[in-house]
Amino acid sequence: MGKKHDNKITIKQRRQFMELKTPLYEAHVKAGGKIVPFAGFLLPVQYEQSGVIKEHMAVRTEAGLFDVSHMGEVLCKGKDALANLQKILTNNFENMVDGQARYSLMCNENGGVVDDLIVYKKGDNDYFIVVNAANREKDFNWMVQHKFGDVEFTNVSDDYAQIALQGPKAMDIIRRLTSEENIPQKYYHAVFNATVDGIPCIVSKTGYTGEDGVELYLDSSKAEEMWDKLLAAGKEEGLIPCGLGARDTLRMEAAMPLYGHEMDDEITPLETGLKFAVKMDKPDFIGKAAIEAKGEPKIKRVGLKVTGRGVIREHQDVLAGDQVIGHTTSGTHCPFLNYPVGMALIDPKYAEVGTQLQVDVRGRKVDVEVVALPFYKREK
Incomplete structure (x- = not known):
């Protein structure tokens, strides 16, 4: 021993x-x-x-x-x-x-x-x-x-x-x-x-x-x-x-x-909302042809505000009714805003601000609402 x-x-x-x-x-x-x-x-x-x-x-x-x-x-x-x-x-x-x-x-x-x-x-x-x-x-x-x-x-x-x-x-x-x-x-x-x-x-x-x-x-x-x-x-x-x-x-x-979290080797920049940093009008760059071939993104990064009880974390299913429509990529309680939020990659059909959804937090459904990003913006 x-x-x-x-x-x-x-x-x-x-x-x-x-x-x-x-x-x-x-x-x-x-x-x-x-x-x-x-x-x-x-x-x-x-x-x-x-x-x-x-x-x-x-x-x-x-x-x-x-x-x-x-x-x-x-x-x-x-x-x-x-x-x-x-x-x-x-x-x-x-x-x-x-x-x-x-x-x-x-x-x-x-x-x-x-x-x-x-x-x-x-x-x-x-x-x-x-x-x-x-x-x-x-x-x-x-x-x-x-x-x-x-x-x-x-x-x-x-x-x-x-x-x-x-x-x-x-x-x-x-x-x-x-x-x-x-x-x-x-x-x-x-x-x-x-x-x-x-x-x-x-x-x-x-x-x-x-x-x-x-x-x-x-x-x-x-x-x-x-x-x-x-x-x-x-x-x-x-x-x-x-x-x-x-x-x-x-x-x-x-x-x-x-x-x-919001991006990795599988997720394209357009799918995670970073189109501003991707210049498709450039002659060529590594990955351009594949991004073009994929066409309109089938997933979209959104902000989620927790309206129910609980804190959401990454890698949790996002639900519309009983249907899984995506997953969370990050989540936490925000000290300045004083409520929990998360970001998620979901089906664009459900991405409109105000859409009511749920997140599966270890078997418990927590109510969330799609909100505009960023959650916080400093006053200039």
Whole structure:
């Protein structure tokens, strides 16, 4: 018996050893972060002093700070860099200005989504791509396997830390540490050669919370110093560190899709409502023919507001009467809205706002109503 028990401990230890730590791991532990494995990394799901609801509300009303260093970064350079992006990705990158960012999908030959990502134009023939944490290696390998001509893809994920400062007071906080020329004027733009309180970084006006704010990309070795400087600068504004729990409830309120939930290798971008990032008038891209062949989408992403009792989660059947018409992809209780919501992929016949449906929650039917997305939109 003893040997078997020892073996189990060894396997558990080996699993823990395999989980990567971001450059801010020690800062999270010090701040009382409850550490959990996520996308191959050890990250805080919440902090002892606050908890998910308090962290969520801080971002909606004041400001929150997130460690997003688990995300991946890839450089794309060379004379044929643009041609490669045009072929591998669904969006059109021809008319971008330096510093501009653009959201896109990367599809497989069947039109399913390999990943969703953001492309920044640093300059001619020079692009900076940000991919999802769980797909870092998969995405990089896909790009390398499908490259052509004079282009080089380089995985620089380990070189960068990424910190997201989000919330209505986020811009006031960043202005305490840097001058206006280091802050992008427009959403989905970045300043590449910025410095924030003496630390070189990329300052990007992007986020995953539905709020105003910035994401900072910087040398991994400077991550903890930057984290501390931001928290100190934002203390009077109510800035607190936030974990994965709040990151998920915030993106849910803002109805932002998450890879592996609202999209995957089987679901096309059009089926999950991301048509704006798919330019079918481009000469060609991987997956275009398959998306065209599928025709009008047979499923549609919708928002569901729970009108009955209960909370809905992912992978639950959506019902119209006794008929299964789709399934939920994400679901949670939203702290700011103060009611449970979910997103689902369903038969378009039932997608009209106001339609009354039900979700099967472990054998119990919970009443829901189709509502417009996003659930929450900040006041400009």
